[in-house]
Amino acid sequence: MRIPCPLCGPRDRREFTYQGAAAMLDRPAPDAGAAAWDDYLHNRDNPCGETRDLWFHEAGCGAWLVVTRDTATHAVMTAKLAEKGAS
Structure with a gap:
């Protein structure tokens, strides 16, 4: 898989570290209990x-x-610089 870095151009995915979904997760309340935190x-x-x-x-x-x-085909549609608060 090649990722088109906006600053460096297309690069092999081995140059990158995957950090997870870009969507924010809903953090449980501090007292939510062990099951919610797990x-x-x-x-x-x-x-x-x-x-x-x-x-x-x-x-x-x-x-x-x-x-x-696309996780099924490994096709990369876009790669944009992440910005604080970007959606």
């Missing part, structure tokens, strides 16, 4: 199809990217 910390959706993920260009420019890709 679910928050350990369980994630594993969608088939289009996703928006956060990637770090570790072996390159050091940019954080939001990558839109």
Whole structure:
């Protein structure tokens, strides 16, 4: 898979570190209980199809990217610089 870094151009995915879904998770209340915290910390959706993920260009420019890709085909549609509060 090649990720089109907006700063460096297309690069092999091995230059990047996957950080997870770009969507914010709903953090449980501090007193929510062990089951709620266990679910928050350990369980994630594993969608088939289009996703928006956060990637770090570790072996390159050091940019954080939001990558839109298809998990079934490994096709990358877009890669944009992540910005605080971007959706």
